[in-house]
Amino acid sequence: MSDLDFHDHDHSACRATLLRAAEQRCRDKGLQLTPVRRRVLELLAEGHRAMGAYEVLDLLRAEGFGSQPPVAYRALDFLVSNGLAHKIERLNAFIACALPGSRHAPVFLICTGCGTVAETHLDLGDGRLGEIADRAGFEIGRAVVEIEGRCPTCREAA
Amino acid sequence: MSDLDFHDHDHSACRATLLRAAEQRCRDKGLQLTPVRRRVLELLAEGHRAMGAYEVLDLLRAEGFGSQPPVAYRALDFLVSNGLAHKIERLNAFIACALPGSRHAPVFLICTGCGTVAETHLDLGDGRLGEIADRAGFEIGRAVVEIEGRCPTCREAA
DNA sequence: CCTTTCGTGTTATATTATCACATACGCCGA
DNA sequence: TCGGCGTATGTGATAATATAACACGAAAGG
Ligand SMILES: [Zn+2]
Ligand SMILES: [Zn+2]
Ligand SMILES: [Zn+2]
Ligand SMILES: [Zn+2]
Numbered sequence: 001m002s003d004l005d006f007h008d009h010d011h012s013a014c015r016a017t018l019l020r021a022a023e024q025r026c027r028d029k030g031l032q033l034t035p036v037r038r039r040v041l042e043l044l045a046e047g048h049r050a051m052g053a054y055e056v057l058d059l060l061r062a063e064g065f066g067s068q069p070p071v072a073y074r075a076l077d078f079l080v081s082n083g084l085a086h087k088i089e090r091l092n093a094f095i096a097c098a099l100p101g102s103r104h105a106p107v108f109l110i111c112t113g114c115g116t117v118a119e120t121h122l123d124l125g126d127g128r129l130g131e132i133a134d135r136a137g138f139e140i141g142r143a144v145v146e147i148e149g150r151c152p153t154c155r156e157a158a
Numbered sequence: 159m160s161d162l163d164f165h166d167h168d169h170s171a172c173r174a175t176l177l178r179a180a181e182q183r184c185r186d187k188g189l190q191l192t193p194v195r196r197r198v199l200e201l202l203a204e205g206h207r208a209m210g211a212y213e214v215l216d217l218l219r220a221e222g223f224g225s226q227p228p229v230a231y232r233a234l235d236f237l238v239s240n241g242l243a244h245k246i247e248r249l250n251a252f253i254a255c256a257l258p259g260s261r262h263a264p265v266f267l268i269c270t271g272c273g274t275v276a277e278t279h280l281d282l283g284d285g286r287l288g289e290i291a292d293r294a295g296f297e298i299g300r301a302v303v304e305i306e307g308r309c310p311t312c313r314e315a316a
Numbered sequence: 317c318c319t320t321t322c323g324t325g326t327t328a329t330a331t332t333a334t335c336a337c338a339t340a341c342g343c344c345g346a
Numbered sequence: 347t348c349g350g351c352g353t354a355t356g357t358g359a360t361a362a363t364a365t366a367a368c369a370c371g372a373a374a375g376g
Contacts, residue, residue: 073365122287151295225357
């Protein structure tokens with residue numbers, strides 16, 4: 001399975017992998033993967049798509065967690081800060097990181113047809129972006145690459 | 159002057175160039191660069207930095223234009239749709255396009271120290287991103303590349 | 317036992333963005 | 347000349363996204 005498949009892969013498998021990786025990562029780094037945080041990551045992984053903070057909040061509320069925005073935002077911030085999820089700025093939405101563990105510049109391919117989001121990554125050190133930054137004397141902190149377009153399935157349909 | 163200078167260039171010159179280019183572009187394409195729209199572009203060009211919609215709105219209001227959010231958002235949408243400005247998603251802010259005319263994927267270098275934003279661009283056809291999209295069978299519509307870090311000036315200061 | 321730290325929860329508020337509707341103006345065909 | 351039409355501008359109201367400020371409780375460490 002490629003890291004770029006849009007529709008044809010085993011969600012339950014990648015979900016389980018994600019959760020295991022997250023647990024491992026938190027153990028290693030002394031982070032607390034508390035019930036809310038864990039559940040939010042599960043929700044993102046289950047949905048396997050970008051979810052808004054309020055969408056997450058609704059689900060948390062329905063499950064007996066806190067019902068106010070900070071509950072969702074704090075859990076999401078934790079996941080994002082620790083590389084377990086990403087925020088997709090273009091959509092004001094969050095998604096589980098498909099490549100946890102590696103320090104990477106995520107690249108999102110966002111289908112405007114079906115809303116599916118595929119993640120891959122870019123090594124910023126080499127390549128055009130690194131070159132651009134070097135030439136400008138700019139020190140890269142973090143990068144966001146978000147590409148909107150149509151996924152293979154939606155292209156066929158059209 | 160490079161298109162990537164952060165601090166040391168002639169603002170009044172690049173502002174004038176921008177406005178002339180916009181007028182030209184609107185004439186060519188039958189677009190109406192109305193007073194509000196033109197003034198918003200001027201404000202972005204004068205500021206020479208990313209400005210929030212409400213910051214723009216405050217200035218418009220002070221100058222006798224409409225005082226409600228849609229006034230600013232509609233003008234900004236016009237400019238963005240027609241390639242005269244960009245929205246920087248990471249900042250929920252807008253900036254005049256530094257390279258109007260060319261159809262390009264803008265790349266923003268955002269300094270977290272001083273807030274300055276430099277724009278350059280990427281040709282999506284070739285390069286790593288095009289390659290990634292091709293491999294996934296993904297048809298690129300538009301792309302957003304936003305890099306946060308420190309500009310040369312702020313690096314020295316640190 | 318006391319203090320500190322962290323996580324969770326709450327209420328209230330700030331910030332960003334859109335909806336819905338009214339008016340005005342230029343254009344064009346009847 | 348008139349009426350319809352598209353487009354731009356303006357308004358008040360509201361939606362969607364995000365943070366501030368504070369209280370409480372559990373766990374860790376002295
Ligand atoms: Zn990732
Ligand atoms: Zn699709
Ligand atoms: Zn541009
Ligand atoms: Zn700087």
